[in-house]
Amino acid sequence: MIDIKRLRQDPDGTRAALARRMDPSAIATFDRILDLDRRRREILVRAEALKAERNAATEEVAKLKRAGAPADALLASLKVSADAVKALDADLRAVDEALEPELLTVPNLLLPDVPDGDVTHNRVMHTWGEIPRFAFTPKPHWDLGEALGILDLANGAKVAGSGFPILRGMGAKLVRALANFMLDLHTREHGYEEVAPPYLVNRASMQGTGQLPKFGDELYTVEADGLYLIPTGEVPLTNIYRDTILDASSLPVAVCAWTPCFRREAGAAGKDTRGMIRVHQFDKVELVRLCRPEDTEAQHELIARQAETVLERLELPYRRLALAAGDTGFHSARTWDLEAWAAGVGTWLEVSSASTFTDFQARRAGIRFRPSPGARPEFVHTLNASGLAFPRTIIALLENNQEADGSVRIPGALAPYLGTDRLVARA
RNA sequence: GGCGUGGUGGCCGAGUGGUUUAAGGCAGCGGUCUUGAAAACCGCCGAACCGGAAACGGUUCCGUGAGUUCGAAUCUCACCCACGCCGCCA
Numbered sequence: 001m002i003d004i005k006r007l008r009q010d011p012d013g014t015r016a017a018l019a020r021r022m023d024p025s026a027i028a029t030f031d032r033i034l035d036l037d038r039r040r041r042e043i044l045v046r047a048e049a050l051k052a053e054r055n056a057a058t059e060e061v062a063k064l065k066r067a068g069a070p071a072d073a074l075l076a077s078l079k080v081s082a083d084a085v086k087a088l089d090a091d092l093r094a095v096d097e098a099l100e101p102e103l104l105t106v107p108n109l110l111l112p113d114v115p116d117g118d119v120t121h122n123r124v125m126h127t128w129g130e131i132p133r134f135a136f137t138p139k140p141h142w143d144l145g146e147a148l149g150i151l152d153l154a155n156g157a158k159v160a161g162s163g164f165p166i167l168r169g170m171g172a173k174l175v176r177a178l179a180n181f182m183l184d185l186h187t188r189e190h191g192y193e194e195v196a197p198p199y200l201v202n203r204a205s206m207q208g209t210g211q212l213p214k215f216g217d218e219l220y221t222v223e224a225d226g227l228y229l230i231p232t233g234e235v236p237l238t239n240i241y242r243d244t245i246l247d248a249s250s251l252p253v254a255v256c257a258w259t260p261c262f263r264r265e266a267g268a269a270g271k272d273t274r275g276m277i278r279v280h281q282f283d284k285v286e287l288v289r290l291c292r293p294e295d296t297e298a299q300h301e302l303i304a305r306q307a308e309t310v311l312e313r314l315e316l317p318y319r320r321l322a323l324a325a326g327d328t329g330f331h332s333a334r335t336w337d338l339e340a341w342a343a344g345v346g347t348w349l350e351v352s353s354a355s356t357f358t359d360f361q362a363r364r365a366g367i368r369f370r371p372s373p374g375a376r377p378e379f380v381h382t383l384n385a386s387g388l389a390f391p392r393t394i395i396a397l398l399e400n401n402q403e404a405d406g407s408v409r410i411p412g413a414l415a416p417y418l419g420t421d422r423l424v425a426r427a
Numbered sequence: 428g429g430c431g432u433g434g435u436g437g438c439c440g441a442g443u444g445g446u447u448u449a450a451g452g453c454a455g456c457g458g459u460c461u462u463g464a465a466a467a468c469c470g471c472c473g474a475a476c477c478g479g480a481a482a483c484g485g486u487u488c489c490g491u492g493a494g495u496u497c498g499a500a501u502c503u504c505a506c507c508c509a510c511g512c513c514g515c516c517a
Contacts, residue, residue, distance in 0.1 A: 044477055048486045055486090058498050062445035078497035245437080245474090370437095373455060377474080 001364045002106050008037060017109045020116060020325040029102050036099040043095060047088035054081050104207065105214050108360040111334040114325050121324035122337075128308070129317030131341050132400050139402060140344035141395040142275040145171065147406050147425045148398075151276070162273070163265065163280035165391070170423055174397075175283055177417035178390055179258045182285040182310055186387060190306045192256040192287065197236035199259060200227040205239040208365030210331035210357075217266045229262035233286030234384045238361060241290060245377045246369040252299060253290040256387065258283065276391040277349065283390040289383045290367065296356050296381045304336050304354035307385045311351070313413040316396045317341040319348060333358040340392065344399030349392040354385035398423075 007014045018026045057078055115121050145151025150171025156164045167175055186192040206212040206228050220229040237255050261284050272278035291299045311318045321337040328335050332355040339348035359379040368377035401409040406425040415421040
């Protein structure tokens with residue numbers, strides 16, 4: 001949620017900042033908000049003045065009653081003003097109910113260094129590693145996975161549907177190995193607390209991190225209980241701190257979790273349907289950090305580096321991409337995607353997305369800290385990064401490390417977790 | 428799922444219609460005293476919003492929402508959560 005005071009004080013600047021997102025509906029929303037806010041304050045001032053009068057008169061009644069004097073005349077006039085207060089409160093509620101959903105659908109303001117333009121203006125910040133060369137035509141992961149007996153797409157589709165791959169045998173163990181490898185790295189070397197959070201969350205949590213009300217189409221819902229399956233570990237991890245005032249000494253907060261993620265991919269029908277590039281359920285290790293506003297820049301670089309460290313240990317070539325304004329997510333102020341090279345499909349795949357949300361989520365979720373004892377609470381800044389998403393990491397591992405005989409080499413950092421340094425095709 | 432008890436400020440806890448601007452305590456902050464610290468004593472000590480250049484003033488908030496009333500932490504209804512017992516169950 002953006003700061004309505006900022007919007008009120010600098011409407012032109014805010015409108016220009018929103019225009020960078022190239023979303024015309026955001027501007028329309030913005031103008032409706034200005035109008036509603038004006039009306040809200042008009043009514044509020046009148047209602048509060050009337051209530052102040054009423055409170056003074058009510059106190060008079062209390063005094064008279066205590067003195068044993070009659071208060072009938074005063075009571076009669078209070079009855080009239082009570083009705084007026086009720087009417088104004090009803091008006092106020094109506095305006096608030098119109099204003100809130102509008103405010104919740106305004107995207108975050110972008111940081112100044114976010115490149116202007118649409119998705120074609122995403123900028124490569126740096127690249128790491130060597131893109132592997134092959135003496136043969138490298139196979140895509142769906143061929144490799146089936147041949148190795150670790151990926152069973154057909155039965156996944158039978159059991160649940162398209163987009164629900166089954167990993168089995170060494171494939172299932174690979175998931176477990178990746179989880180242990182990543183969690184060990186982040187807890188032992190990067191200072192994260194490991195969390196095993198709920199995978200179903202309530203509406204307030206989805207609204208706190210920004211998935212609702214705007215992106216309900218993307219979520220799987222459990223209607224009978226008013227719950228939602230998490231699309232990312234970011235949701236439960238960040239909402240642990242919803243409606244709390246943190247002690248300054250506890251910042252930065254750093255928590256991580258291995259969770260499944262559930263996404264309907266409603267807007268992506270027909271895209272990446274082959275293999276497991278885009279699926280409805282996948283595992284991911286997620287990193288979440290909460291920090292003081294002045295630390296955002298350093299923390300964003302830090303969390304991105306921590307995700308990159310995973311790729312480097314796995315010996316996967318990758319690049320960091322600064323997303324352009326038009327490609328940056330609704331709640332993000334700046335996002336850097338990490339893309340791993342996948343030799344079989346011959347493309348870069350997003351395996352992590354490192355974002356700072358500035359105070360956008362903190363404002364929605366009421367996550368604050370007290371800068372010093374006795375000082376007024378301020379909103380923290382929230383950041384997150386995948387570290388990493390499993391299916392595409394597996395795709396890159398299989399496709400980049402394949403050999404002519406169909407076997408796959410496992411990088412040294414992962415081999416102890418998997419119990420082997422090579423996956424071999426079934427006879 | 429059933430019955431019962433309860434939800435009050437950072438924490439504990441009093442408060443059953445009108446001096447509640449929520450008693451008291453703990454923690455925290457400032458001060459007196461002290462070579463320093465502790466103790467003792469004194470003062471300060473919640474959040475959001477609105478008006479205002481500021482000083483300051485006002486409104487709202489006692490789990491959430493609706494209601495009764497001139498006036499609600501206090502009364503009514505619904506819901507949520509916690510704890511206990513029973514039932515069911517990995």
